[in-house]
Amino acid sequence: MNPIQDYIIQLHKTLDELPESQITEVIDILNEARLSQRQIFIMGNGGSASTASHFVCDLSKNTRKSHLPNYKVIGLTDNMAVLSALANDEGYENVFAQQLVSFVQPGDVVIAISASGNSPNVLKATELANQMGARTIGMTGFDGGKLAGMSQINIHVPSNIIEHVEDIHLMLEHLITKALRDIDSPVWSPPNALMFEQAAEPASAQGDSMLGD
Numbered sequence: 001m002n003p004i005q006d007y008i009i010q011l012h013k014t015l016d017e018l019p020e021s022q023i024t025e026v027i028d029i030l031n032e033a034r035l036s037q038r039q040i041f042i043m044g045n046g047g048s049a050s051t052a053s054h055f056v057c058d059l060s061k062n063t064r065k066s067h068l069p070n071y072k073v074i075g076l077t078d079n080m081a082v083l084s085a086l087a088n089d090e091g092y093e094n095v096f097a098q099q100l101v102s103f104v105q106p107g108d109v110v111i112a113i114s115a116s117g118n119s120p121n122v123l124k125a126t127e128l129a130n131q132m133g134a135r136t137i138g139m140t141g142f143d144g145g146k147l148a149g150m151s152q153i154n155i156h157v158p159s160n161i162i163e164h165v166e167d168i169h170l171m172l173e174h175l176i177t178k179a180l181r182d183i184d185s186p187v188w189s190p191p192n193a194l195m196f197e198q199a200a201e202p203a204s205a206q207g208d209s210m211l212g213d
Helices: 003-016 022-033 047-061 080-090 119-131 146-150 163-184 193-200
Strands: 039-044 072-075 109-113 135-140 151-158
Touching: 003 163, 022 039, 022 109, 022 151, 039 047, 039 119, 039 135, 047 072, 047 109, 047 146, 047 163, 109 119, 109 146, 119 135, 119 146, 135 146, 135 163, 146 151
Parallel strands: 039 072, 039 109, 109 135, 135 151
Antiparallel strands: none
8 A cells, every 4th residue: 555545544444433532621721710700731752852841821811711710721841941950960760750749739730741651750749640630631642651641631542653643743733722712611710810801911001100119
């Protein structure tokens, strides 16, 4: 068979087997996190690190609406200075957990992307997130690995082809982002509406004291 056709045909078959109910649940959790202003943390290694960064970018920018709060989303792969310092001094298996421990709160959301589901640094961070009362979401491939059982929700891509798994993980983040942008959520009221409105005003409208002395 033509290798191009073979790749596409197998990809289609895998797409048809995706767990729709878990995807829907993830969309609901992320929408709730937005409305309750919970933080979202995303992580992965290698190609999954790129997908994690892409997911952070899309959630933070492509979901914005004037009547809703912006997403509070942090990529644990994106600060190379912190990542390399932790890897050098505390071991690569701790690079995500040691970032999370400083910020994660109960009710926050931690998304772990791992094709194998067995990356030690992803597993340690997911374990910590569970212990801290965060909501954990896994995105896996192959047999799901340890991450599938450790995550509270796991979106499993049923393929042993690494390229297909990574293709579909990226597609899933786009699907989820678009679904979140399209949700007709209620109008959000910030905890202190007056403070929010004042912060949004240009400096000239807030008096000379905003211009500095």
